[in-house]
Amino acid sequence: GAVVSQHPSRVICKSGTSVKIECRSLDFQATTMFWYRQFPKQSLMLMATSNEGSKATYEQGVEKDKFLINHASLTLSTLTVTSAHPEDSSFYICSAGRPFTGGGNQPQHFGDGTRLSIL
Amino acid sequence: GIQVEQSPPDLILQEGANSTLRCNFSDSVNNLQWFHQNPWGQLINLFYIPSGTKQNGRLSATTVATERYSLLYISSSQTTDSGVYFCAVLMDSSYKLIFGSGTRLLVRP
Numbered sequence: 001g002a003v004v005s006q007h008p009s010r011v012i013c014k015s016g017t018s019v020k021i022e023c024r025s026l027d028f029q030a031t032t033m034f035w036y037r038q039f040p041k042q043s044l045m046l047m048a049t050s051n052e053g054s055k056a057t058y059e060q061g062v063e064k065d066k067f068l069i070n071h072a073s074l075t076l077s078t079l080t081v082t083s084a085h086p087e088d089s090s091f092y093i094c095s096a097g098r099p100f101t102g103g104g105n106q107p108q109h110f111g112d113g114t115r116l117s118i119l
Numbered sequence: 120g121i122q123v124e125q126s127p128p129d130l131i132l133q134e135g136a137n138s139t140l141r142c143n144f145s146d147s148v149n150n151l152q153w154f155h156q157n158p159w160g161q162l163i164n165l166f167y168i169p170s171g172t173k174q175n176g177r178l179s180a181t182t183v184a185t186e187r188y189s190l191l192y193i194s195s196s197q198t199t200d201s202g203v204y205f206c207a208v209l210m211d212s213s214y215k216l217i218f219g220s221g222t223r224l225l226v227r228p
Contacts, residue, residue, distance in 0.1 A: 032214055038160075043205065043218045091160055097214065107152055107167040108209075108216055113160045 003027050004096045006111025014119055015086060021079045021114045023094035029074035030096035034108065035067070038091040050077045084118045091115050121146045123208055125219035132196045132226045140191040140222045142206035150209035151182050152216065153191050157202045165191070165204075196226045 003026040011019050023033055031052055036044040048069050049057045056069035066088075068080040077096075081088050093113040098106045122145040132138055142151070153165040166173050166180040168189065173180050177196075182189040189206055203223050207216040 034216070041223075043220050044162075044207075045218075046215060049213070049215065093160070093162060095216070107150075107164060109164065110154075110162040113162070115160065 002107075002109040004030075004094065004109045004111045006094055006114055008114060009112060010115045010117075012117045012119065013084065016083055017118075019081045019084055019116060021081075021092055021094075021116075023077045023079070023096065023111050025075050025096040025109075028096075028098065030077075031074065031098055032096070033071060033077040034095045034097075035069060035077075035079050036093045036095070038093060038113075040091075044093065047079075081116065084116070086118045089116055089118045121148070121208060121210070121217055123206065123217050123219040125204075125206060125222050127222060128220065129223045130225070132224065134196060134198060134226055134228050136196050136226075137192070137194045138196060138224070140193070140204055140224075142189040142191070142219055144187050144189075144208050147187070148184070148208040148210065151189050152207050152209065153180055153189070154205045154207065155200075155202050156205060156221075162205075193224075196224075198226045198228050200224060201226050 005024045007022045033050040035047045038044045047062045050069045050071040052071045058064045071077040095108040095110045097108040124143045126141045150169040155163045168180050168182045170182050170184045177194045179192045203221045205221045207218045
């Protein structure tokens with residue numbers, strides 16, 4: 001159980017293109033999803049918290065107009081990188097979980113990530 | 120904010136060797152997760168361990184929350200254990216995971 005599917009796994013596109021990445025919880029309802037960014041040989045950095053039915057909460061320094069997040073249902077969150085430029089090239093990974101359920105928080109489960117390359 | 124430090128940053132082992140990875144955190148946390156990121160970038164849940172000791176095959180983990188550290192033990196290492204090991208602490212108030220900088224492990228045949 002607890003499978004998170006992320007699509008696409010790899011994107012190569014031209015500068016100026018907008019790219020949408022999907023994150024789906026396949027076998028559970030995720031009230032909260034998170035989007036992370038990882039540069040080569042570095043750790044994961046949280047970009048934003050996505051709550052179903054409400055606006056995303058962005059971490060300091062993350063441009064909300066550049067990285068649009070939508071969490072329209074309990075099983076799907078999307079990240080759209082708008083007008084992508086080479087500096088947006090990175091590995092993006094999502095996680096999903098169910099905070100504060102029953103006996104407490106449940107562990108977060110991660111998608112396989114999306115490698116974005118902007119030419 | 121809370122700081123999460125991992126050591127060592129890099130580790131090279133000969134296949135069959137044992138190792139211990141450490142995670143220190145600067146403040147009280149309610150939960151902690153260990154992950155293995157394989158060379159393809161996939162992040163695999165290893166342990167969800169707020170306290171105590173858990174074992175799963177050749178891997179085991181111990182968290183001593185009162186002393187703010189966690190240890191990940193790898194026994195009889197295999198080449199497939201190579202990758203980056205992250206610990207991450209879960210902040211209950213926000214449900215955010217704060218990641219350490221990772222330990223990069225290479226197991227040689």
